[in-house]
Amino acid sequence: MSAPFRIRHAEPADAAGLHALFSDVSAYAGTLQPPYPSRSAWTRRLTDMPGHVVHLVAEDAGVVIGGAGFDVIQHPRRRHVANLGMAVSHDRRRAGVGTALLTAAVDTAERWHGVRRIELEVYVDNAAAIALYARHGFVEEGRARGYALRDGAYVDVMLMARLAADV
Numbered sequence: 001m002s003a004p005f006r007i008r009h010a011e012p013a014d015a016a017g018l019h020a021l022f023s024d025v026s027a028y029a030g031t032l033q034p035p036y037p038s039r040s041a042w043t044r045r046l047t048d049m050p051g052h053v054v055h056l057v058a059e060d061a062g063v064v065i066g067g068a069g070f071d072v073i074q075h076p077r078r079r080h081v082a083n084l085g086m087a088v089s090h091d092r093r094r095a096g097v098g099t100a101l102l103t104a105a106v107d108t109a110e111r112w113h114g115v116r117r118i119e120l121e122v123y124v125d126n127a128a129a130i131a132l133y134a135r136h137g138f139v140e141e142g143r144a145r146g147y148a149l150r151d152g153a154y155v156d157v158m159l160m161a162r163l164a165a166d167v
Contacts, residue, residue, distance in 0.1 A: 005065060005097060007104045010055035015042035017057065017064025026090040030126055032148055033087075054113070056104055058088070058097045065089040068101040070109050070118065080116040082109050098132050106136060106162070116164040121147065121157040130158060138162045 010018070019039040022028050028035050046055065052074060058066035068086035073079060084105060088097045109115035122129050124143065138160040146154035 005058050005060035005092075005100070007056055007058055007100050010046055010057045010067065010069075012043055012046045014057050014064055015039055015046055017059075018042045018046075018067055021064055021067060021087060021089055024090060027087040029150060030123065030129065031085060031087050032121070033085075052113075054105070054108055056101060056108070058092075058101050060092075065092045066097045066101050068105040070105055070115070072109070072113055072115060080114065082113070082115045082118050084109075084118050084120045093128070098129075099135075102132060102136050110164050117161055119159070119161045121159055123148075123150070124156045124158050130160075133160050133162075136162065 016039060019037055019042045022031075022033050022037045022042075023035075025035070027033075028037075049055065052072040053069065055067060055069040057064050066086070066088040068084070070082040070084045073081045073083070086098065086101055086105070088101070106118060109118055118138070120133065120138065121144070122133065124130075139162070140158050141161050142159045143156055144159060145156050147157040148155060
């Protein structure tokens with residue numbers, strides 16, 4: 001199935017679209033992002049992005065429908081590691097957007113930033129995301145109990161990671 005959207009590097013002009021995406025409870029409830037993000041925070045984040053941080057967006061007809069980002073760890077002994085996060089607009093889930101974003105993020109991290117290990121945290125009740133990550137070579141490495149506050153309750157996360165083929 002060909003995608004009617006495109007994946008590209010996020011720009012400061014995408015702040016409004018990312019703000020809208022992460023203002024939707026169905027998006028931020030599945031991430032560690034706080035609710036009600038400010039648009040100016042997204043503008044700063046995209047304007048002052050250090051070289052070890054990469055944000056990608058999925059865009060359809062000028063509308064941001066998903067975002068993925070990774071942060072390459074700067075500790076001298078862990079510069080081969082990145083932490084990944086992503087979200088897809090509620091009405092575009094299970095339509096290939098997450099697959100395209102994750103494929104692009106993994107490819108960019110491994111082939112262009114020298115990342116050999118990609119780590120992420122995913123809520124244990126997010127079966128669709130866990131399945132997506134597993135299809136892309138991520139495996140469960142453990143669980144963290146009471147990891148994050150979500151809607152007034154502490155919830156557990158699954159710790160997942162993917163190792164590049166040559167590790």
